[in-house]
Amino acid sequence: MPRFGGIASMMRLPVVGSAHGLDAAFVGVPLDIGTSHRPGTRFGPREIRSQSSLIRPYNMATGAAPFDTLQVADLGDVSINTYSLDKSMRIINDYFDELLAHDCIPLTLGGDHTIALPILRAMAAKHGPVALVHVDAHADVNDTMFGERIAHGTPFRRAVEENLLDCKKVFQIGLRGSGYARDDFDWPREQGFTLVMAHEVWYQSLAPLMVRIRAHIGNTPCYLSFDIDGIDPAYAGGTGTPEIGGLSVPQALEIIRGCHGLNLVGCDLVEVSPPYDLSGNTALLGANLLFEMLCALPGVARR
Numbered sequence: 430m431p432r433f434g435g436i437a438s439m440m441r442l443p444v445v446g447s448a449h450g451l452d453a454a455f456v457g458v459p460l461d462i463g464t465s466h467r468p469g470t471r472f473g474p475r476e477i478r479s480q481s482s483l484i485r486p487y488n489m490a491t492g493a494a495p496f497d498t499l500q501v502a503d504l505g506d507v508s509i510n511t512y513s514l515d516k517s518m519r520i521i522n523d524y525f526d527e528l529l530a531h532d533c534i535p536l537t538l539g540g541d542h543t544i545a546l547p548i549l550r551a552m553a554a555k556h557g558p559v560a561l562v563h564v565d566a567h568a569d570v571n572d573t574m575f576g577e578r579i580a581h582g583t584p585f586r587r588a589v590e591e592n593l594l595d596c597k598k599v600f601q602i603g604l605r606g607s608g609y610a611r612d613d614f615d616w617p618r619e620q621g622f623t624l625v626m627a628h629e630v631w632y633q634s635l636a637p638l639m640v641r642i643r644a645h646i647g648n649t650p651c652y653l654s655f656d657i658d659g660i661d662p663a664y665a666g667g668t669g670t671p672e673i674g675g676l677s678v679p680q681a682l683e684i685i686r687g688c689h690g691l692n693l694v695g696c697d698l699v700e701v702s703p704p705y706d707l708s709g710n711t712a713l714l715g716a717n718l719l720f721e722m723l724c725a726l727p728g729v730a731r732r
């Protein structure tokens with residue numbers, strides 16, 4: 430079958446209904462009702478899958494050959510309730526509880542960033558509080574948005590309150606843009622998070638940062654949450670809340686490749702909004718970053 434033919438599963442992998450027997454799986458969460466500004470991430474999983482069809486199984490930069498050692502499939506999408514954010518949180522949490530019961534590592538196609546909260550609830554229920562590598566233009570630690578405690582700008586505030594994170598092992602990378610108040614970033618620092626502002630790493634390789642992060646996190650179960658808006662809108666403009674002056678694509682690759690060696694227990698790639706992605710380039714980037722996450726998982730050998 431030519432790569433443009435057939436059903437557009439992630440990387441043209443088999444679509445299966447259960448995580449039983451899988452080491453890792455791609456799964457979509459087509460949710461955008463937690464979004465504060467431009468919507469459209471409900472179409473993210475489908476477009477990421479479409480753009481993933483060109484991705485081949487071997488990583489020519491790192492030598493990673495994930496399919497040599499891992500059983501991987503596409504689980505399709507979580508059937509969220511698009512009229513109820515609260516019900517969707519429960520549906521997502523239950524889904525990931527079930528997935529993790531099979532010792533499968535999820536690679537999640539978002540969806541807006543609200544989905545990280547129910548996923549982290551499932552992660553912490555299985556592993557205890559997890560370390561976190563969080564790439565984003567935004568810290569997503571608001572207490573409320575329009576009075577709501579559940580939204581795409583609040584998941585990591587709730588995660589701290591619910592003791593889902595090992596706060597001394599949380600790294601937020603790529604933060605920037607305008608804020609609501611001068612002290613917006615004080616709260617996460619007070620929790621023990623390490624914040625890496627985008628402007629602090631302009632023009633720099635992030636490989637040395639990742640060496641320090643790996644040493645600091647050690648073998649603690651670690652979750653990788655990657656908001657595509659961490660990357661500059663020149664490369665990833667198809668998203669809901671773009672901020673100028675962001676990370677480059679090579680820096681994003683250094684972050685994900687630099688997670689190899691961590692005890693990764695799950696990853697997500699969120700906030701791709703196809704209606705604002707007229708070239709498809711943002712979804713193409715998201716698809717490739719998800720492949721890089723697969724290549725960074727424990728048990729994936731590099732040449």
Ligand code: MN
Pocket residue numbers: 542565567569581656700
């Ligand atoms: Mn975010």
Ligand code: MN
Pocket residue numbers: 565566567656658659670700
């Ligand atoms: Mn963001």
